[in-house]
Amino acid sequence: MTEDVKVVQTQTRTVQESLLETVSLRLPAVTPPVTYPIETLVPQTRQQTPAVGQRATRSDSRLHGLGQTKYIADLAFSGMLYAKIKRAGIASARIKNVDTRAAEAMPGVAAVLTGREIPVNSFGATFQDQPVLADERVFHAGDGVAAVAAVTEQIATEALEKIKVEYEPLPAIFDPLEGLKEDAPKVHPPHSNIYATKVIRKGDIEKGFAASDHVFESRFRTQMVEHVTLEPHAAIADWDPNGRLTVWSTLGRITLGRADLARTLKLPMNRIHVIATIVGGNFGGKNEITQEPVLALLSKKTGRPVKGVFTRGEEFMSTTTRHPFIMDYKTGVARDGRILARKVRLVLDGGAYCSFSETTLGKACILASGPYKIENLLVEAFAVYTNKTVAGAMRGFGAPQVCFAYESHMDDIAAALAMDPLDIRLLNAFDEGSASPTGQVLQSVVVKQSLLKAAERFGWKEAGQ
Amino acid sequence: MKRRGRGIACMWYPVGYTVTANPSAAVVKMNEDGTATVLTGTVETGQGSLTVLGQIAAEELGVATDDVYVVSADTDATPADMGAIASRTTYVTGNAIRLAAGRAKAILFEAAAPLLGVKPDQLEARDRKIQVKGFPQRCLAIGEVANRAQVDMGQPAIGSASWNPPTVALDPETGQGKPFSTYVYATQIAEVDVDDETGEVEVLRIAAAHDCGTAINPMLVEGQIQGGISMGLGLALQEEILFDDAGRQLNPNLANYITPTSLDMPEIEVDIVDSYDPTGPFGAKGVGEPTSVPTAAAIVNAIHDAVGVRITSLPATAEKILAAIKAQRARATKRIPSIQHFDLGQGSSVRNA
Numbered sequence: 001m002t003e004d005v006k007v008v009q010t011q012t013r014t015v016q017e018s019l020l021e022t023v024s025l026r027l028p029a030v031t032p033p034v035t036y037p038i039e040t041l042v043p044q045t046r047q048q049t050p051a052v053g054q055r056a057t058r059s060d061s062r063l064h065g066l067g068q069t070k071y072i073a074d075l076a077f078s079g080m081l082y083a084k085i086k087r088a089g090i091a092s093a094r095i096k097n098v099d100t101r102a103a104e105a106m107p108g109v110a111a112v113l114t115g116r117e118i119p120v121n122s123f124g125a126t127f128q129d130q131p132v133l134a135d136e137r138v139f140h141a142g143d144g145v146a147a148v149a150a151v152t153e154q155i156a157t158e159a160l161e162k163i164k165v166e167y168e169p170l171p172a173i174f175d176p177l178e179g180l181k182e183d184a185p186k187v188h189p190p191h192s193n194i195y196a197t198k199v200i201r202k203g204d205i206e207k208g209f210a211a212s213d214h215v216f217e218s219r220f221r222t223q224m225v226e227h228v229t230l231e232p233h234a235a236i237a238d239w240d241p242n243g244r245l246t247v248w249s250t251l252g253r254i255t256l257g258r259a260d261l262a263r264t265l266k267l268p269m270n271r272i273h274v275i276a277t278i279v280g281g282n283f284g285g286k287n288e289i290t291q292e293p294v295l296a297l298l299s300k301k302t303g304r305p306v307k308g309v310f311t312r313g314e315e316f317m318s319t320t321t322r323h324p325f326i327m328d329y330k331t332g333v334a335r336d337g338r339i340l341a342r343k344v345r346l347v348l349d350g351g352a353y354c355s356f357s358e359t360t361l362g363k364a365c366i367l368a369s370g371p372y373k374i375e376n377l378l379v380e381a382f383a384v385y386t387n388k389t390v391a392g393a394m395r396g397f398g399a400p401q402v403c404f405a406y407e408s409h410m411d412d413i414a415a416a417l418a419m420d421p422l423d424i425r426l427l428n429a430f431d432e433g434s435a436s437p438t439g440q441v442l443q444s445v446v447v448k449q450s451l452l453k454a455a456e457r458f459g460w461k462e463a464g465q
Numbered sequence: 466m467k468r469r470g471r472g473i474a475c476m477w478y479p480v481g482y483t484v485t486a487n488p489s490a491a492v493v494k495m496n497e498d499g500t501a502t503v504l505t506g507t508v509e510t511g512q513g514s515l516t517v518l519g520q521i522a523a524e525e526l527g528v529a530t531d532d533v534y535v536v537s538a539d540t541d542a543t544p545a546d547m548g549a550i551a552s553r554t555t556y557v558t559g560n561a562i563r564l565a566a567g568r569a570k571a572i573l574f575e576a577a578a579p580l581l582g583v584k585p586d587q588l589e590a591r592d593r594k595i596q597v598k599g600f601p602q603r604c605l606a607i608g609e610v611a612n613r614a615q616v617d618m619g620q621p622a623i624g625s626a627s628w629n630p631p632t633v634a635l636d637p638e639t640g641q642g643k644p645f646s647t648y649v650y651a652t653q654i655a656e657v658d659v660d661d662e663t664g665e666v667e668v669l670r671i672a673a674a675h676d677c678g679t680a681i682n683p684m685l686v687e688g689q690i691q692g693g694i695s696m697g698l699g700l701a702l703q704e705e706i707l708f709d710d711a712g713r714q715l716n717p718n719l720a721n722y723i724t725p726t727s728l729d730m731p732e733i734e735v736d737i738v739d740s741y742d743p744t745g746p747f748g749a750k751g752v753g754e755p756t757s758v759p760t761a762a763a764i765v766n767a768i769h770d771a772v773g774v775r776i777t778s779l780p781a782t783a784e785k786i787l788a789a790i791k792a793q794r795a796r797a798t799k800r801i802p803s804i805q806h807f808d809l810g811q812g813s814s815v816r817n818a
Contacts, residue, residue: 045530046529046530046531047529047530047531048529048530049523049527049528049529049591049592049593050524050527050591051519051520051521051523051524051528051529051530051533052520052521052523052524052679052681052747053679053680053681053682053683054520054530054682055682055683055684056516056520056530056682056684057516057684058513058515058516058685059515059516059519059534059535060509060515060516089713090711091711091712091713092712140712141711141712141713141714142714172711172712174708174712198640199637199638199639199640200639200640200641201638201639201640201641202639202641218777219777220777220778221777221778221779222700222778222779223700223704223705223706223778223779223780224705224706225699225700225704225705225706226704226706226722228699228704228719228722228724251508252508252510252548252549252550253508253546253547253548253549253550254506254508254538254539254540254546254548255506255540255545255546255547255548256547256548258540272540273539273540273541274539274540275538275539275540276508276537276538276539277538278509278511279508279509279510279511279549280511281510281511282508282510282511282549283696284550286510287548287550312717312718312719313717313718315717316706316714316716316717316718316722317714317717321706322700359482359483359551362483362484362644363479363483365640366479366483366640366644367476367477367478367479370475370476370477371475371476371477371650379640387712388708388712389706389714393550395693395696395753395754395757396478396754396755396757396758397551397754399476399478399754399755399758400697400700400757400758400759400760400761400762403474403476403758403759403761403762404761404762404765404779406762407473407474407475407476407759407762407763407766408762408765408766408769408775408777411472411473411766411769412775421472421473421766422473425473425475429475430477430650436648437640438635438640438641438642438643438644439641439642439643440642440643440644440645442648443647443742443743444647444676444678444740444741444742444743444750445648445650446650446676446738446739446740447475447477447650447652447676449650449674449676449738449739449740450475450650450651450652450674450675450676450738451473451475451652451674453652453674453736453738454473454652454653454654454672454673454674454736455473455652455654455672457654457672457674457734457736458471458654458656458670458672458734460471460473460654
């Protein structure tokens with residue numbers, strides 16, 4: 001059959017036909033698909049200029065992804081000892097006696113340390129009211145009372161059981177509102193339980209309330225929470241024979257960490273070397289020294305590097321937490337929703353020590369009225385000692401607490417006036433150049449833009465009407 | 466039955482310490498091949514700050530992110546820095562690094578100016594080149610300039626600087642003053658389902674619009690917002706340290722202290738609000754802490770919208786919400802219709818009211 005066709009073709013071909021034939025022989029009926037390189041191109045954001053604005057991958061992401069990042073738990077030195085700290089377990093007491101003899105006699109225990117052996121046994125961001133290890137008195141149940149360095153973590157933990165501490169229980173305060181009363185037992189006698197106060201006064205609140213069509217009052221409370229970083233507080237201290245101290249630590253602030261070490265250990269700063277590793281989460285919880293001076297002194301006693309890693313229980317009980325707040329809000333508004341006056345009282349439960357309470361109190365006080373134009377304002381804030389876990393720096397320094405209060409309050413006002421919660425906020429929000437509660441002229445103010453942008457993204461006007 | 470609600474919350478938050486000086490110092494060294502090393506005393510605590518600081522140095526030097534290596538957190542090797550706190554790293558340490566990089570760059574301009582036949586102030590650093598402003602084809606590779614500065618001019622391109630945000634002390638009586646150099650703003654809107662038989666809350670989605678000035682690295686800003694929302698969600702609904710009567714913690718472990726997991730996380734829709742702060746490095750402010758500030762308020766407002774109960778103490782646990790719903794129902798059943806609705810004589814005026 002094909003041979004017949006060929007015969008016909010050879011008999012009748014022209015130049016044009018023969019050209020067509022050669023072309024059609026070379027080209028298949030269907031053109032094959034074009035193949036592209038199979039590699040996937042990832043934008044090389046780290047190689048591009050300008051650098052600012054690039055979605056550059058993190059310089060440490062590869063190590064994190066491969067599990068190769070070295071945290072304190074991954075570091076070890078030859079001859080290294082492990083430290084554990086004995087916790088008081090009683091909220092308020094006088095320490096009558098600490099007997100460490102049985103612990104020291106245990107095989108594998110290299111050294112024991114008590115609070116009385118610390119050269120300057122106090123530290124703190126604002127007031128130095130916190131002992132490194134409690135010596136005379138216990139102020140909350142998470143206070144350390146003695147520390148052990150041993151060849152293994154297990155031996156150190158077992159040795160803690162052998163340390164006998166005699167306590168004389170003292171009266172304790174757990175409710176900050178109780179602590180405010182004149183006749184309340186004092187957490188740090190002879191000092192008052194109110195250890196920091198802040199006030200902001202602007203305009204005339206009495207006039208503002210008098211001019212208001214409606215006045216709203218509410219009390220809000222928040223709870224104590226932990227930072228819950230993935231990596232607990234950890235450090236290694238090595239006191240070398242030259243008398244120079246090297247500390248590897250999870251500290252988020254090494255400049256201040258070194259200053260605190262110099263003060264508590266009475267060492268010149270140039271003999272202290274603080275190295276922070278990549279820290280597995282901070283959120284404010286790793287701003288201050290914790291066990292570093294203890295490890296340093298144990299290293300000095302033993303001549304060996306000493307490592308300490310907090311248990312999750314110690315993370316909760318002995319490190320700082322977020323301040324519980326009690327917040328009283330009174331707000332006067334005009335019929336159209338404008339806020340005319342606001343009075344706020346904040347009481348912070350500071351726990352046993354000041355830590356970052358001063359800062360938290362100050363920021364909470366300044367931010368308490370919200371991002372709103374309020375001419376007549378009075379904010380009074382108090383930080384109160386209690387015999388509970390220390391409250392300190394935590395992401396937001398009091399801002400999440402007061403935001404919960406002023407924004408809940410705002411919705412109650414909007415509901416009472418039958419206003420849209422978005423509209424009442426847009427009506428009162430700061431503009432560029434608005435004066436803050438402290439009288440500061442604000443710049444790069446985009447609170448209204450953020451309200452509109454979030455509302456647009458959420459579909460606020462369309463949804464749920 | 467599940468009832469849906471939505472809640473809005475906005476906030477403002479300052480960058481840096483309250484009034485107190487909080488300087489950062491930095492050193493920027495350009496190597497002879499045009500790569501650079503930055504020394505900073507801040508600490509990478511997981512937020513990606515070293516990447517952002519490297520980008521700031523790279524931008525000022527006109528090179529790419531990969532060309533800069535950041536050495537951090539060593540009191541012997543790196544200069545003073547008040548640390549990874551108060552959402553200050555990008556703003557304060559970033560400004561110090563930008564200034565230090567500018568000083569290193571000035572040395573490069575001095576080395577390049579005679580070779581390009583212009584004055585140093587006519588030069589700019591861009592795309593790994595030192596070039597004449599407006600004449601980008603008249604340029605030298607930045608590595609060549611750095612090498613000449615060190616080898617021919619005998620002046621390695623090194624700059625150091627420090628920066629501290631300007632503040633004014635607060636009056637102790639009135640609290641008036643300028644406690645912070647700048648602030649950021651944000652809004653979050655939450656959508657929740659509340660089961661009115663159990664009080665259980667499910668956060669479905671959160672729209673988050675945050676201001677951070679210029680986003681030096683938008684991906685890391687988004688990461689901060691996602692992380693901040695998870696922390697805010699824990700504060701709103703789950704987390705609480707409980708004490709016994711003697712002041713001892715009852716739940717100091719992750720079995721009884723509940724934090725959000727990935728299964729608790731809502732859909733998060735992020736917007737970065739257009740903003741530029743002239744006092745920040747390339748207009749940047751900060752974003753770390755503020756991301757978790759409005760979340761709890763937005764969620765609690767959404768619960769109120771869903772079931773009509775106002776939770777005034779955090780966390781808004783299922784127990785608290787259910788108790789509030791029951792109390793509300795108890796009040797509702799006792800309500801007696803107002804007599805005036807049945808007053809026929811006043812009917813017309815009631816309708817108009």
